[in-house]
Amino acid sequence: MNFFDLVNKRQSVRKYSSQKVNDEQILKCIESARIAPSASNSQPWHFIIVKEPTLKQKVAQATITQKLINNFTLQAPALIVIVVEKPTLLTQFAGWVKKRDFEWTDLGIAAEHICLQATELELGTCMVGWFDEKKIIELLNIPKNKRVGLVISIGYPADNYTLRKKTRKPLEQILTYNKY
Numbered sequence: 001m002n003f004f005d006l007v008n009k010r011q012s013v014r015k016y017s018s019q020k021v022n023d024e025q026i027l028k029c030i031e032s033a034r035i036a037p038s039a040s041n042s043q044p045w046h047f048i049i050v051k052e053p054t055l056k057q058k059v060a061q062a063t064i065t066q067k068l069i070n071n072f073t074l075q076a077p078a079l080i081v082i083v084v085e086k087p088t089l090l091t092q093f094a095g096w097v098k099k100r101d102f103e104w105t106d107l108g109i110a111a112e113h114i115c116l117q118a119t120e121l122e123l124g125t126c127m128v129g130w131f132d133e134k135k136i137i138e139l140l141n142i143p144k145n146k147r148v149g150l151v152i153s154i155g156y157p158a159d160n161y162t163l164r165k166k167t168r169k170p171l172e173q174i175l176t177y178n179k180y
């Protein structure tokens with residue numbers, strides 16, 4: 001699979017099969033995130049793999065609102081919770097000067113590395129940004145002063161899962177040359 005095919009194959013998977021995911025596969029995804037680039041190489045992230053079934057269901061529940069949003073997290077065999085760590089002092093200073101939270105950019109890059117690596121392993125993922133942060137902090141013993149950046153559900157897609165056509169803005173709407 002070439003890179004573009006891989007990128008095209010990645011899609012948010014919201015239906016999972018009951019097939020277990022082995023630890024090496026999830027670790028390979030984390031390894032791909034670990035080597036992701038970050039501002040000043042700060043690596044401002046901590047990954048928590050949540051697989052223990054009872055705990056995983058509790059964390060999944062913390063992503064669900066009114067049984068309407070994110071129900072699929074209950075079906076996913078594992079969740080990866082990404083905690084935002086403080087970047088290096090240099091990056092904190094640069095962020096302060098430039099009014100940018102570089103750590104959130106870094107987190108997004110690492111998250112996509114996870115999802116692309118999972119895709120290569122035939123696994124499905126969905127980034128989940130809608131969750132009860134306080135609840136997840138409490139459930140996973142995360143220090144209260146830290147932020148949870150993202151939850152990623154991971155597992156084998158359900159048997160009948162097919163590749164959807166990507167719904168995206170046309171190029172003319174998002175690209176210009178030499179000026180806005």
Ligand SMILES: Cc1cc2nc3c(=O)[nH]c(=O)nc-3n(C[C@H](O)[C@H](O)[C@H](O)COP(=O)(O)O)c2cc1C
Nearest residue numbers: 010011012013014070126127128129130131150166
């Ligand atoms: C930061 C972020 C947060 C997201 N949060 C959720 C979420 O809470 N629930 C959900 O079902 N999908 C969530 N998504 C998935 C997006 O809806 C999805 O990526 C987008 O619609 C494009 O579809 P695709 O991933 O299938 O290409 C999130 C994606 C990102 C990048």
